[in-house]
Amino acid sequence: MSYQIDFSNDASAQAQKAHAALKNHLAALLGVEAACIVLASCPEDARRAAPDLAGLPLSDVTAERVSAPALIRLGPPRAPVTALVLETQKDVQEAEAALAAPPLVLLEAGIDALRPAALAAAQADRDARARVLDEVLPLLGAGAQITEHGVRINPALAPGLGLVTAQDGTLFIPDAAAARALAKHLGARASGRRASVRRTTKETDIALSVDLDGEGARVDTGVKFFDHMLEQIARHGGIALDVTCEGDVEVDAHHTIEDVCLALGEALGQALGDKRGIARFGFETPMDETRAGVWIDLSGRPFARFDGVIPGERVGDFPVEMCPHAFRSLAESMKAAIHVSVDGENAHHMIESCFKAFGRALRMAARIEGEALPSTKGVL
Incomplete structure (x- = not known):
């Protein structure tokens, strides 16, 4: 053997x-x-x-x-x-x-x-838990305070709030999910359009967070050119993006790029919520000697089309064949229709233009324009 x-x-x-x-x-x-x-x-x-x-x-x-x-x-x-x-x-x-x-x-x-993704996911959960507890604290009565385990309230107030506490008035809130359940029970409206996703497969372990109304990017996927492309989405999309990925890049970059895009699409979909008040549609057609256009419909119906041929095999550590695949993965998990068209000669510029244009189109589609759902059906 x-x-x-x-x-x-x-x-x-x-x-x-x-x-x-x-x-x-x-x-x-x-x-x-x-x-x-x-x-x-x-x-x-x-x-x-x-x-x-x-x-x-x-x-x-x-x-x-x-x-x-x-x-x-x-x-x-x-x-x-x-x-x-x-x-x-x-x-x-x-x-x-x-x-x-x-x-x-x-x-x-x-x-x-x-593991890196686990540390990132745990930090995102702690941040989300802290935000929600800060929001619900005023609803829990005089003297309520955040503790190591959750929130301590006056036990005499618990029945009126529909809550059962420990003997000392502690509400054990171990994670963000429990904090959100408490907020929902108390009738608190969630503030912000944020989401965090943990995706683990045999090939990748990913922690990804988005804030549609934030800014800045911290990205580490192990594929440097792809990191740069994700940073372009954050910058041009006007969102905050945090990505940590351990992938089998020693084999190739395929699984890392595909799975990160699936996680990103899922997080964007969650952050959009019921899509109430959003513009829904977005489009962008820049730039330089390369022309890239991206059209997005946040319809709830996944579809992807990529028109254009990118020359060569790789840009740095990024296989050019993964550019169309990335947008198909985004469309699938985001449940959006995404059309991409690109024309040019320089592979680096063509790929970068696609990701920048996607960010711009996303910014337009996700912007808040009112209170109504952008559909006569009443649902997206």
């Missing part, structure tokens, strides 16, 4: 390997020594193991360096593996002696949570 499959590790050995892998990955991310990290199954266990640090605030993992001591939540609420970052080996030894090693399932959840 030309290859081997390792079946030598039992569950205990797998857990030990996962324990070391999680500590090493977290140490590299936070800029600390792995020997200073102690893992616990949940924040409560971590605090009991280091009682002197019981008042230490619980932080979410980010790519920023930390200073000891620190208490960091790694996994999601369903798998709340937690890290203690301690100052001395004596502190580490005492904490380890007081803790049982987290089970393999929690360690694996922690490892998954440190």
